[in-house]
Amino acid sequence: MMAAAAILGGTRPLVLDGIDRAIVRATQAGLPLTAAPYRAIGEAVGISEAEVIRRMTAMLEHGVIRRIGAVPNHYRLGYRGNAMSVWDVSNDRVEAIGEKIGALDFVSHCYWRPRHPPLWPYNLFAMVHGRTRDEAMEKVARIAEILGTEDRGHDALLSSRILKKTGLRIAG
Amino acid sequence: MHEIDAVDRRIINELQGGFPLSPRPYAEAAERLEMDEGELIERLQRLLDDGVLTRFGPMYHAERMGGGLTLAAMQVPEDRFEAVAEQVNAHPEVAHNYARDHVLNMWFVVATDRPDAIGETLKAIAAETGLEVFDMPKLREFFVGLRFEA
Numbered sequence: 115m116m117a118a119a120a121i122l123g124g125t126r127p128l129v130l131d132g133i134d135r136a137i138v139r140a141t142q143a144g145l146p147l148t149a150a151p152y153r154a155i156g157e158a159v160g161i162s163e164a165e166v167i168r169r170m171t172a173m174l175e176h177g178v179i180r181r182i183g184a185v186p187n188h189y190r191l192g193y194r195g196n197a198m199s200v201w202d203v204s205n206d207r208v209e210a211i212g213e214k215i216g217a218l219d220f221v222s223h224c225y226w227r228p229r230h231p232p233l234w235p236y237n238l239f240a241m242v243h244g245r246t247r248d249e250a251m252e253k254v255a256r257i258a259e260i261l262g263t264e265d266r267g268h269d270a271l272l273s274s275r276i277l278k279k280t281g282l283r284i285a286g
Numbered sequence: 287m288h289e290i291d292a293v294d295r296r297i298i299n300e301l302q303g304g305f306p307l308s309p310r311p312y313a314e315a316a317e318r319l320e321m322d323e324g325e326l327i328e329r330l331q332r333l334l335d336d337g338v339l340t341r342f343g344p345m346y347h348a349e350r351m352g353g354g355l356t357l358a359a360m361q362v363p364e365d366r367f368e369a370v371a372e373q374v375n376a377h378p379e380v381a382h383n384y385a386r387d388h389v390l391n392m393w394f395v396v397a398t399d400r401p402d403a404i405g406e407t408l409k410a411i412a413a414e415t416g417l418e419v420f421d422m423p424k425l426r427e428f429f430v431g432l433r434f435e436a
Contacts, residue, residue, distance in 0.1 A: 130351060138346060144334070145343035147327050150309055167307050170344065174307070178350045181303035184330070185341040191298070191436050198386070198393075209426060216428030226426040227357065233389060234359070234420060269388065277383035278375040278394070 128176035133161060134169055141170075145182075188222075193243045195250030195272075199257060200236035202229075202267040208238055211264060215240050218260075220253045235267060247272060290338060290436060293321065297329055298338070298436035338436075354401035356423040358408055359390040360415070367391070373414050379407045390420065 130138070136159045146154040152170070153163040173179045188196070203211050208226050215238070216224035223241040240257065244250035254270045290298075296319055306314045316326040333339045348355045362370045367385075374380055374394055383394040396407050404423075412419045 128350070138351070141343050142346060143343070144341045145305075147312075147331050147334075147342070149312060149323060149327070151311065152307070152309065163309060167309075171307050173344075176350065177347055180345040180347050182305040182307070182344045183303045183342070184298055184301045184333075184339050185345065186298055186302070186436065187337055187340045190336075190338045212426060212428040216430045221430055224428040224430055225424040226428075227422040227424055230420045230422075233361070234422075271386040271388045271393075273384040273386050273393075275385040277371045277385055277392070278380060279382050 128172060128178050130173075130178065133159065133165075134173065137166060137169055137173075188243060192245050195244040195247040197242050197247075197250040197254060197270040197272050199240045199242055199254045199270045200268060201238040201240070201257070201261065201265060202235045203238050203261065203264050204266070205237065207264060211261065212238055214260070215257060218253075218257070220244065236269065242270075288332060288336060290333070294329060294333060294338070295436040297326065297333070348397055349401075352399075352401075354396075354398040354404040356396050356404050356408075356421055358394055358396060358411075358422065359420045360392045360411075360417050361390050362392045362415075362417060370415050370417065374411055377407055377411065379403070 137155060140155050140158050145151045148154055150163065152166040156163045156166045159166070170179065170182075174182070201211075201215075212224055212226055215221055218240075220242050221240045222243055223239070225239045226237060227239055229235055229237050242250050242253045242257070244253055250272075251270060254268070258265050258268060300319060301315060305311055308314055310323070312326050313323040316323045319326065330339070330342050334342060360370070360374075370392065371383065371385075374392065375383055377396075379396050379398050381395045381397045383392065385391060386393050396404055398404050398407060404421075408419045408421055
């Protein structure tokens with residue numbers, strides 16, 4: 115599962131009802147750190163533990179939940195070089211290339227996005243992480259090497275400053 | 287603030303996904319990690335308190351929940367940068383905003399309850415700032431295998 119290249123997006127959407135949304139609201143900041151967290155969520159939402167588990171399993175299977183576990187602060191783990199690498203590759207090849215680049219163990223997000231020429235000719239985005247800026251840039255160079263002549267141009271945008279970071283609040 | 291030790295590392299490296307959906311999930315996960323339930327819970331609490339973990343729980347996928355999400359960029363004149371950042375950040379739909387070294391020097395994520403509210407927010411930002419907003423919604427997301435190694 116670690117590096118299997120599979121495209122997300124083919125899964126049918128699951129229509130969430132009010133109870134699902136209540137579960138989302140109760141868990142989006144994190145799971146209770148108690149021995150029976152799903153029972154605690156059920157008590158808060160007014161349903162049984164088994165019902166919480168059933169509904170969260172369905173959300174996981176449909177990709178509404180990406181995964182359940184620890185979300186590390188990568189800065190605190192020493193990853194201080196973070197670059198948004200962007201690539202101009204042919205639209206015919208972007209899906210195959212995206213799968214290959216996403217599977218690299220130093221890429222945390224990989225997306226196909228629209229170009230805005232002439233200012234923005236790039237259609238493939240890959241976030242790369244290293245302990246230092248130099249290490250991140252070495253990884254960008256590794257992607258360039260892998261792409262070879264399919265790389266029609268690329269850039270790497272380092273973030274110079276965080277202007278806002280409130281996180282997503284997803285359930286109304 | 288504590289230094290993270292080998293046991294913390296094992297927790298961080300092994301538990302970035304696959305946490306069980308069962309009545310005693312911490313006990314089950316602890317067994318896999320060869321520790322006991324109480325110790326795992328205690329360590330997770332400390333890692334959260336120290337900011338080594340930003341969260342422990344489910345990661346939700348905004349678009350699959352029926353909301354809208356996009357990445358947008360702007361070319362902001364340097365002398366107006368702070369003022370424009372304030373205008374953009376004033377929108378509650380703007381979740382993240384980063385200054386980046388490029389001609390397109392401001393990059394922000396917009397998340398809304400309804401998909402069509404994205405366009406309204408971007409239009410409002412363009413009108414308020416008088417600047418073009420480049421909308422870059424994802425056309426495809428590729429699976430990534432990354433786990434941050436502690």
